[in-house]
Amino acid sequence: xxxxxxxxxxxxxxxxxxxxxxxxxxxxxxxxxxxxxxxxxxxxxxxxxxxxxxxxxxxxxxxxxxxxxxxxxxxxxxxxxxxxxxxxxxxxxxxxxxxxxxxxxxxxxxxxxxxxxxxxxxxxxxxxxxxxxxxxxxxxxxxxxxxxxxxxxxxxxxxxxxxxxxxxxxxxxxxxxxxxxxxxxxxxxxxxxxxxxxxxxxxxxxxxxxxxxxxxxxxxxxxxxxxxxxxxxxxxxxxxxxxxxxxxxxxxxxxxxxxxxxxxxxxxxxxxxxxxxxxxxxxxxxxxxxxxxxxxxxxxxxxxxxxxxxxxxxxxxxxxxxxxxxxxxxxxxxxxxxxxxxxxxxxxxxxxxxxxxxxxxxxxxxxxxxxxxxxxxxxxxxxxxxxxxxxxxxxxxxxxxxxxxxxxxxxxxxxxxxxxxxxxxxxxxxxxxxxxxxxxxxxxxxxxxxxxxxxxxxxxxxxxxxxxxxxxxxxxxxxxxxxxxxxxxxxxxxxxxxxxxxxxxxxxxxxxxxxxxxxxxxxxxxxxxxxxxxxxxxxxxxxxxxxxxxxxxxxxxxxxxxxxxxxxxxxxxxxxxxxxxxxxxxxxxxxxxxxxxxxxxxxxxxxxxxxxxxxxxxxxxxxxxxxxxxxxxxxxxxxxx
Amino acid sequence: xxxxxxxxxxxxxxxxxxxxxxxxxxxxxxxxxxxxxxxxxxxxxxxxxxxxxxxxxxxxxxxxxxxxxxxxxx
Numbered sequence: 001x002x003x004x005x006x007x008x009x010x011x012x013x014x015x016x017x018x019x020x021x022x023x024x025x026x027x028x029x030x031x032x033x034x035x036x037x038x039x040x041x042x043x044x045x046x047x048x049x050x051x052x053x054x055x056x057x058x059x060x061x062x063x064x065x066x067x068x069x070x071x072x073x074x075x076x077x078x079x080x081x082x083x084x085x086x087x088x089x090x091x092x093x094x095x096x097x098x099x100x101x102x103x104x105x106x107x108x109x110x111x112x113x114x115x116x117x118x119x120x121x122x123x124x125x126x127x128x129x130x131x132x133x134x135x136x137x138x139x140x141x142x143x144x145x146x147x148x149x150x151x152x153x154x155x156x157x158x159x160x161x162x163x164x165x166x167x168x169x170x171x172x173x174x175x176x177x178x179x180x181x182x183x184x185x186x187x188x189x190x191x192x193x194x195x196x197x198x199x200x201x202x203x204x205x206x207x208x209x210x211x212x213x214x215x216x217x218x219x220x221x222x223x224x225x226x227x228x229x230x231x232x233x234x235x236x237x238x239x240x241x242x243x244x245x246x247x248x249x250x251x252x253x254x255x256x257x258x259x260x261x262x263x264x265x266x267x268x269x270x271x272x273x274x275x276x277x278x279x280x281x282x283x284x285x286x287x288x289x290x291x292x293x294x295x296x297x298x299x300x301x302x303x304x305x306x307x308x309x310x311x312x313x314x315x316x317x318x319x320x321x322x323x324x325x326x327x328x329x330x331x332x333x334x335x336x337x338x339x340x341x342x343x344x345x346x347x348x349x350x351x352x353x354x355x356x357x358x359x360x361x362x363x364x365x366x367x368x369x370x371x372x373x374x375x376x377x378x379x380x381x382x383x384x385x386x387x388x389x390x391x392x393x394x395x396x397x398x399x400x401x402x403x404x405x406x407x408x409x410x411x412x413x414x415x416x417x418x419x420x421x422x423x424x425x426x427x428x429x430x431x432x433x434x435x436x437x438x439x440x441x442x443x444x445x446x447x448x449x450x451x452x453x454x455x456x457x458x459x460x461x462x463x464x465x466x467x468x469x470x471x472x473x474x475x476x477x478x479x480x481x482x483x484x485x486x487x488x489x490x491x492x493x494x495x496x497x498x499x500x501x502x503x504x505x506x507x508x509x510x511x512x513x514x515x516x517x518x519x520x521x522x523x524x525x526x527x528x529x530x531x532x533x534x535x536x537x538x539x540x541x542x543x544x545x546x547x548x549x550x551x552x553x554x555x556x557x558x559x560x561x562x563x564x565x566x567x568x569x570x571x572x573x574x575x576x577x578x579x580x581x582x583x584x585x586x587x588x589x590x591x592x593x594x595x596x597x598x599x600x601x602x603x604x605x606x607x608x609x610x611x612x613x614x615x616x617x618x619x620x621x622x623x624x625x626x627x628x629x630x631x632x633x634x635x636x637x638x639x640x641x
Numbered sequence: 642x643x644x645x646x647x648x649x650x651x652x653x654x655x656x657x658x659x660x661x662x663x664x665x666x667x668x669x670x671x672x673x674x675x676x677x678x679x680x681x682x683x684x685x686x687x688x689x690x691x692x693x694x695x696x697x698x699x700x701x702x703x704x705x706x707x708x709x710x711x712x713x714x715x
Contacts, residue, residue, distance in 0.1 A: 052684040056652035063655075085676060251679075254695050261683040 034070035035409030042097050051261055057093040071101035077128035079112035081135040083257040090265035094272045109256055116176045130183045137189025140165035148196045148208050158206040166218045173226055181509050187234040188216040193243040227508035237270055273431030280494040283432040285386050289395035290339040299345045310355040317420035322357035324424045329362050332442030333433050334449050336365040338376035343368045364449040373400050374407035384449055385559040392432050437487045441535040448534050469635040473530040476569050477639045481522035488536045497595040500556040519544045521577050527561050537561045540570055550578045552588030565633050571606050572632035587622040606630050646707050649684045653677050666703035
């Protein structure tokens with residue numbers, strides 16, 4: 001007889017765990033330990049993501065609003081054609097799980113047109129960072145959702161309704177863009193679950209289902225041309241659950257709140273993937289355990305023939321997991337191994353097992369030994385020069401997961417479920433790896449990180465630093481930002497944390513404006529070396545001020561090329577640019593963040609004079625070109641285009 | 642059931658469970674607005690795997706009424 005057969009059973013084990021996690025969360029929040037608090041909250045919500053739990057989490061956060069100084073504030077405005085207020089608990093809660101302090105501006109339902117069209121509306125007055133336009137298909141294409149059969153009488157009319165709907169959205173979004181630089185997330189349309197012609201939908205003329213599909217395709221295409229606009233794949237989200245498991249018709253008619261309350265946190269998660277990417281928090285690296293994660297069983301005990309990997313269950317589920325990881329690799333997520341094993345056993349699997357999808361060359365770093373996993377993660381972070389907060393650690397062993405959580409609370413930990421068929425979902429469901437752009441650099445990233453590991457070992461061999469620089473045979477290609485490099489430029493401003501003097505995050509809109517302004521110098525830097533092409537790894541933005549000063553606004557280099565004197569070349573380039581413009585002075589600020597320690601001494605090291613502040617605080621530096629200029633090291637070959 | 646209902650009310654309304662009794666009602670608790678009211682109702686549905694009629698939700702305006710209506714349903 002199971003426990004559930006006793007109605008008066010005392011406290012369930014999950015309830016006890018939930019109480020423990022709530023205590024941990026409250027205590028760590030009170031003492032200002034933000035990372036452990038976030039870890040506890042993630043575990044709590046993974047255990048039980050019920051309506052009451054989200055409600056409790058939100059209240060717990062709100063009550064300590066003043067203490068949340070470690071979180072990034074993000075203002076979200078929600079415009080909707082239905083009541084979406086009930087998403088607030090889970091949206092604020094999920095923001096917290098992601099290190100964001102979300103505040104919400106909620107417009108009344110169906111006020112979205114007035115809010116966008118009226119330049120002095122509350123929407124604009126609130127200066128949101130992100131606006132969500134959650135409007136149902138029936139608002140954009142009323143005739144398609146209501147009165148379809150009348151429409152169908154005339155050939156072509158259905159398409160006209162689709163086009164009119166698209167024009168309507170586009171006009172609103174463009175009006176919005178004229179008034180605000182905020183990012184905007186636009187819902188696509190959910191198809192009807194009960195088309196007017198039932199099973200015959202689409203057999204005679206353009207069906208309702210197909211029409212909604214065209215609308216959604218058109219929406220993606222049109223939003224692509226609006227900087228900072230993105231489409232929330234609402235239809236796909238609903239299809240994950242099915243319309244009947246998503247909607248609550250009772251609440252739709254009673255409170256104009258059609259989405260089931262216990263599903264809303266999934267919609268919040270969808271928004272969160274965008275918000276996280278906008279904040280430069282997309283995870284860059286996944287560190288994988290091997291035994292019972294990449295394959296079933298333990299290689300050291302079960303041997304090559306004993307581990308489970310191949311066409312039959314459970315081996316088939318592990319193959320599927322490896323394929324999902326390989327897709328991440330293709331997407332530009334760096335792969336690494338952290339396994340407690342004897343290296344020869346592991347090599348045997350990689351070299352000899354017929355069903356290994358992942359090969360050794362897919363991994364940029366490997367830590368295979370018996371030391372703690374936290375140590376492995378630290379080593380990987382160091383050798384790849386990646387921040388621990390950009391790492392996802394995947395392991396089946398709860399003790400290893402706990403060890404990493406407590407030692408390295410900034411690492412995202414995914415414990416793969418016991419049933420291997422659930423592992424892909426566990427890895428992908430939260431969208432940790434979702435970014436806002438996908439460029440050639442992303443495709444090539446893994447090769448680049450392998451190069452970096454190669455370059456690191458060369459550094460160890462080389463006698464002097466200068467010899468090392470020369471041996472790299474580096475070429476630095478500099479070019480003005482153009483339409484092809486725009487996406488990468490924006491991505492770098494959003495993602496670069498370490499060698500970034502000011503850490504100013506920019507959108508495509510911001511950069512595009514500057515591209516059209518002659519006062520601005522916008523440069524991208526591409527670095528090639530004997531190991532290959534690193535792609536575009538640096539951005540410099542400077543503005544000529546009226547008084548004859550070239551002001552450096554943004555100066556950043558990807559961590560891939562830190563420690564290679566590229567920054568010296570860029571400063572030399574700025575000197576050239578200033579001279580060409582007849583400007584005698586270069587000035588710039590250093591805004592310290594927790595991460596940009598490698599950037600702080602750059603001006604000092606290159607002979608700039610400190611005008612205010614010091615290396616530990618916000619500081620301003622200047623260089624008088626009549627007295628001194630920065631020379632480019634002779635081991636760097638500069639190519640301008 | 643009593644403890645579960647109180648726990649949900651405590652979470653949503655920011656109350657101590659010990660402070661909740663039969664007299665705890667919508668018109669006597671500041672945080673018990675219509676938004677939180679629907680949150681409690683839907684959390685109760687989830688907790689007890691029941692579906693409430695809209696009329697029942699409108700009747701459940703105190704701890705006593707919640708307990709009474711849920712006991713009838715389960």
